[in-house]
Amino acid sequence: MTEVVAGVDIGGTNTVFGLVDRNGEIIAESKLSTASYPEIDDFVDVLGESVKRLIPGKKDFVLKGIGIGAPNANYYKGTIELAPNLAWKGIVPLAGKIKDKTDLPVVITNDANAAAMGEMIFGAAKNMKNFIILTLGTGLGSGIVINGELVYGHTGFAGELGHTIIVPGGRDCGCGRQGCLETYASASGLVRTALYMLSESKEESSLREMAPSELTAKKIAEAAADNDHIALEAFDYTAEMLAFGIINAIVFSSPEAVFLFGGLAQAGDLLFTPVRTYVYRNIQPIFRGTVKVLPSGIPESNAAVLGAAALAWNELSY
């Protein structure tokens, strides 16, 4: 008999889910269209059925629990609250509804926290008690582990490092304020930086041939690989700002490692090399040399399901 949990990652467009054993092996995987179920109860019905259908005909798999990563998820309350990219409005008691439907333990948190748990249980942080993972996508998400536990804080919403203000009065942020880390250190931040540099400099650049709405982090990385100077400078500045966010997080919790994950982290050395240099150069001296900046140990394609599954395994182990 093999015990498995379901890992579920809810995104605005799709929900991916899979069965994962204790060793982090994905036994089966599937997805459904989140956007097709604007009524939460319909979504819960379909998700519950779909997860059950993943269990192979053989009787030797037992589903023990369900872990869910979702935007604006509150771990304590089991809710999704005011998520701008989801059709379900207000405060949705998702964990409770799925528990009622499946009669299984259900745990929910945001995707960056799930990524941290995945890293701790199945990834490169297996032996670490203190680390931070930064997910660099459209925004900057973060999961923080201290003393071997995910930090949820008093409200359940702790770990919003993307909304550390690093430039007072700086770039407009989606949170309504200015100068938040994610407006600089994220895929969209990189694009904003490149646009700014195109405006300031008269240097030739292949990026001048693209409409701003078509400019992506991937295209800037490609240009940088072709030695486009503006693209290289944009990466360097992004790395400096990201390093700045990292050194200010280090004085808080003194982690053993900071993991970078997500679209922008795929740029590899183009990002990691300058980030490590700026962290080393600008860190408070007593922490110099104590923190590693590392890529995630979990393949991007499996991370969402494994992270959510890790959340369930972690909960079951208590």
Added chain:
Amino acid sequence: MTEVVAGVDIGGTNTVFGLVDRNGEIIAESKLSTASYPEIDDFVDVLGESVKRLIPGKKDFVLKGIGIGAPNANYYKGTIELAPNLAWKGIVPLAGKIKDKTDLPVVITNDANAAAMGEMIFGAAKNMKNFIILTLGTGLGSGIVINGELVYGHTGFAGELGHTIIVPGGRDCGCGRQGCLETYASASGLVRTALYMLSESKEESSLREMAPSELTAKKIAEAAADNDHIALEAFDYTAEMLAFGIINAIVFSSPEAVFLFGGLAQAGDLLFTPVRTYVYRNIQPIFRGTVKVLPSGIPESNAAVLGAAALAWNELSY
């Protein structure tokens, strides 16, 4: 029979120590001159003897352990490391030496962490699992509690919020960098702000009658109480910068409360009112209204001994 612990606070000039029972009552208290013992072994001998002498003649007090707050103390290693204000150079294994001398459990951390523990065990954070205390003296120290535990991090030096960089390229800091929070939000930061404002403005101010070396936070507070406009503006700017440090800490750990302690916090409403206003105004919206900014619940005069004693009680409870 009454069980007690010794709480010891080591400062550059004096070391104060006392016997404290489980309820936080100080049974006896004394002090000795730290600076008089440049040899660590002499200090350990004298401290050990002095603590024993505090135990009243009656046989009904039993000393169970010793908690120590000291600058640059490492909780994990039991050491004081490279403390600029102490005569003992290099890395001093203080906890081990005192343990050898007294045959009692000894625990050591820095004074801000001890203050956090004092607040949690004896003060205004008794029922809190997630809070931060900021000690506003010459510098800005911090103690962070998450999930009911003090945060020491991978190195033992976590919780250096005074060295969050909030103004890139800003004021010179003792750590060798620029723009750290403590260069703005501390007693000495307030003095620097007042001097800057005296330089920028031509407004009349009683502060113009004092030599910069004589200007203190207390004198600025007195001038502010007399409606001196420069002094009031200096407090307002200090509060804004402190609030800025606080809102960036809140996105990290989402605490229930942030306590302000130490010399500058004695200014009371002059500091707390604008800090609360700026925190409320500038915080990330999902945290708005979730965090209290409070004065410490422990009288300044007892805090050092109670904090160190709380550290020992906390350790003994495991």
